[in-house]
Amino acid sequence: MARAEQVSVETESLIRRYQKGDELAIGALIRRYQNYVYRLCYLVMRNEQDAEDMTQETFVRAFQALPRYEIRVGISFEAWLYRIAVNRCRSRMRRKWYQVFPWPSPAPQIAADLETQPDRLVMQDERRSEILTAINSLGDKHRLVVILRYYAGFSNEEIAQSLRIPSGTVRSRLHTARQRLKALLAEPEETKRQQIVSNRVAP
């Protein structure tokens, strides 16, 4: 995703208005950035409900900190929001809020129903879907750096600062993630499926 390297004039004006006490700037800033944050949260959390929750938490934190926010050249407002968002998501993920254990009692007719899935469920771009599946099959540590690098457009240094880990660790995680993705995308279909399941269970 293309990310601005600095705060735009409109955003700067809204931030200054908010810092001077203009509460109308709150809604304007939220409308301007809510989908940026929501999309990142969705990629990290992988479901709409958690993404909505994390978007809310991100903006609550952001507006509490915004009076002390300093506009600087080279650091965009999006990057600042992304940093808050990713830390809110990590915090939620660390809580391991719930795990699900299905009880093995599916109805017998289910297998037959699966054969008649409608065509609209078939992805238009299988290759793209395959890459996304491979990224989602990574463990959280590696998946997060991949999202920040390739979606948010963060440099290794920015990822390190956001996740509060050494820059060398970022480099190593990205390297490992790339190797796994490369291997996964080159594997035959059956091996790939098994690998995805095993990665998810034991990241």
Next chain:
Amino acid sequence: MTCDSASHLIDDLLGDQLSRREHQRLEEHLSACPHCTEVLHERLALERRMQQALTASVHQLQLAPDASRGLLQAVEASLQQPAWRSRALPVARVLAGALAAALLGLGLLLLSERVPVPSIGGQQTGHSPARQPALSVDQSSISFEPHDMVHGDRFTVTIPIESNLLQEIDTVRCDLEISGPTGQYRFALFMQGPLPARGLSIIHVTPELLARPSQDQYQLSPAQIFGLPGAYTFRVTVFSPVVASSQ
């Protein structure tokens, strides 16, 4: 420069971490090494594909209007907190915290002699009595939209669990039973906390959650559970807090 060193520099190049001098050294190596040039092109191609896949997967995603309204309300409500909470001197905040902790400790000490250890079992279908330590789920508040599920639709089931226990707990078992045209399914949801001692906790059951592989590799997809159009009903049972090791 060896190809191994060049590989590390390619990593740094892609991570915007290459100095001008290293950039120059890498360029010199690449101009004489077709293998590393090929490696660079492969990595650039993989990066481009990852960027495209990630961006395309969410570029049409938008926060729902009601969620957007909720977001604005939540931000405005958080900013209307008393000024002392956000601006008071650190010393004042520490003293206030210490006073609150002392009062809470005293309260717990007094309560611990009168209130039995929490023990919850069976199905709870309403709010528990105010003085009885319990976890409960209000069946009437379980929301499920749309009620008539069409194959492939997205959904979220929101389960509110109310607690008036004396201390926060690590794990709660909550059984979810889904009945519909495709049959009956039962899920054991182990919620790992901390679950707050008092107040409302919300569990959001989504297709992604139900499709998550279990420890024994048994996996159901939402398409399996909601494979036919029709009305589906949900029943939730909350059990006693359990320790994580009992899973």
